[in-house]
Amino acid sequence: MNYSFSEIIEKKKHSIELSAEEIKWLINSYVKNNVTDYQMAAFAMAVYFNGMTKAETLALTQSYVESGYVYDVSEVTGLKADKHSTGGVGDKTSLVYSPLVASYGVKVCKLSGRGLGVTGGTIDKLESCKGWTSELSKEKFIKTINEVGMSITGQSDDIVPADKKMYALRDVTGTVDSIPLIAASIMSKKLVIDSDSLILDVKVGAGAFMKNIDIAEKLANEMITIGHGYNRKVSILLTDMQKPLGKAIGNAIEVKEAWDTLNNNGPEDLKEVVCTAAGLTLTDLGIFDKLEDAISDCYKKLETGECAHFLQEFVEAQGGNFELIKNYEQNFTTKNKIEVLAEENGYIISQDAETIGLLSMELGAGRKTKEDLIDFSAGIYLNKKTGDVVKTGDVVLTFYTNFDINNDWIEKAKKSFTISNQNEKQQNIIKIIR
Numbered sequence: 001m002n003y004s005f006s007e008i009i010e011k012k013k014h015s016i017e018l019s020a021e022e023i024k025w026l027i028n029s030y031v032k033n034n035v036t037d038y039q040m041a042a043f044a045m046a047v048y049f050n051g052m053t054k055a056e057t058l059a060l061t062q063s064y065v066e067s068g069y070v071y072d073v074s075e076v077t078g079l080k081a082d083k084h085s086t087g088g089v090g091d092k093t094s095l096v097y098s099p100l101v102a103s104y105g106v107k108v109c110k111l112s113g114r115g116l117g118v119t120g121g122t123i124d125k126l127e128s129c130k131g132w133t134s135e136l137s138k139e140k141f142i143k144t145i146n147e148v149g150m151s152i153t154g155q156s157d158d159i160v161p162a163d164k165k166m167y168a169l170r171d172v173t174g175t176v177d178s179i180p181l182i183a184a185s186i187m188s189k190k191l192v193i194d195s196d197s198l199i200l201d202v203k204v205g206a207g208a209f210m211k212n213i214d215i216a217e218k219l220a221n222e223m224i225t226i227g228h229g230y231n232r233k234v235s236i237l238l239t240d241m242q243k244p245l246g247k248a249i250g251n252a253i254e255v256k257e258a259w260d261t262l263n264n265n266g267p268e269d270l271k272e273v274v275c276t277a278a279g280l281t282l283t284d285l286g287i288f289d290k291l292e293d294a295i296s297d298c299y300k301k302l303e304t305g306e307c308a309h310f311l312q313e314f315v316e317a318q319g320g321n322f323e324l325i326k327n328y329e330q331n332f333t334t335k336n337k338i339e340v341l342a343e344e345n346g347y348i349i350s351q352d353a354e355t356i357g358l359l360s361m362e363l364g365a366g367r368k369t370k371e372d373l374i375d376f377s378a379g380i381y382l383n384k385k386t387g388d389v390v391k392t393g394d395v396v397l398t399f400y401t402n403f404d405i406n407n408d409w410i411e412k413a414k415k416s417f418t419i420s421n422q423n424e425k426q427q428n429i430i431k432i433i434r
Helices: 005-013 018-033 037-050 052-064 093-102 122-126 137-150 161-173 177-189 213-229 252-262 268-283 291-304 308-317 353-363 407-417
Strands: 081-086 107-112 148-153 197-204 234-240 248-250 337-343 348-352 379-380 397-399 417-420 428-434
Touching: 005 018, 005 037, 005 081, 018 037, 018 161, 018 353, 037 161, 052 161, 052 213, 052 353, 081 093, 081 177, 081 268, 093 107, 093 122, 093 148, 093 252, 093 268, 093 291, 107 137, 107 397, 122 148, 122 177, 122 252, 137 148, 137 308, 148 308, 161 177, 177 197, 177 213, 197 213, 197 268, 213 234, 234 268, 234 337, 248 252, 252 268, 252 308, 252 379, 268 291, 268 428, 337 407, 337 417, 353 379, 397 407, 407 417
Parallel strands: 081 107, 081 197, 107 148, 197 234
Antiparallel strands: 234 428, 248 379, 337 397, 348 417, 379 397
8 A cells, every 4th residue: 555755744743653554665665765865854853753652663663674684593493592782882792691691502693783983893893803704694694603602793784774774864864862763773683683582781871872871761661662562582781881891992802801701800890791681681581580590600600711612613613813812912912002090099980981982993993984994903901990999100091002192192081080089889780671
């Protein structure tokens, strides 16, 4: 059946619920260029101001999913799991979560993307293992999952093309921060692969897209509703991104930190987020009855180092040289190393994730545009984390870069953290929503 854009926009203007058929027609017409950018911009703005019902948001997500290729993972044996993060500074959670969950016999089937701006991309990080590729055929993806227990592949152009086109439009029309449009965008990319458990890590704070806890919670509930519409088990973590996650920010340096964490030498905040996310997966799948038991068992696995080999085997299965990471200091050197020192005694009570993320990008570890090249050796190491005691002259953070030193970096770095004579309680897991 054919519909007219004018009828649809009139209904949306007056908050009259659209049918699933109307939404599907709208999205299909937009992908085929039968609905113009200026028309869809009007629709996006109407959604921004009037919102969408739960049924409308589910229909929008389904239209996105059906606009492109859907992965058939029926040949994957056993239970399947996936995890997605909304992006953050120093967030290498997937590189620890996936081997950890795989060690329980659960198959991790994951699509990931590249980084842009302050948020790093899992694909970029893994490409620091020379030869590693995310461009896998369906057969190679399935084979790696079945043989290794996990695989991470890239989002190709034929995955949810409707969302790609819609996101580009929202980016230039001031409609990015619409909860229904965000929820449909995120969930459509997760629903193209069937899974028995999906964990969503929604970052909240200065270094995340969601700055406000209340808004993040609304997004979480919207995504859970969409997941239930697809009969998926979805659990959501709201986690703090006022400060970076872990101590390493960059590409190779983050893979190294993930490897260290899998070998009982990782930062506590990263272990907490990883073990909670993995614990949710294991309870969703019925492997454990109680979340606290699952989390405790995950910590024990990290302590023994028994799941570390999954990361190396996965990287090598997809063509990567993991020895580069195991011998990190010899393979990822930079022309310049800059230490930023504490100028007083006290406690680190805050570290601005957004400022630190922008600095890592300026050092060469990130990209401002999609065309920018990444320096895998560049990055930042946080010698002191929020909550740590410091003395005058202690190294708080270290820059690694092949660019010429810019004195502005030092000044920005000094402003990125606060020292106080009184410590403050730190929070990594804000809330669990199931």
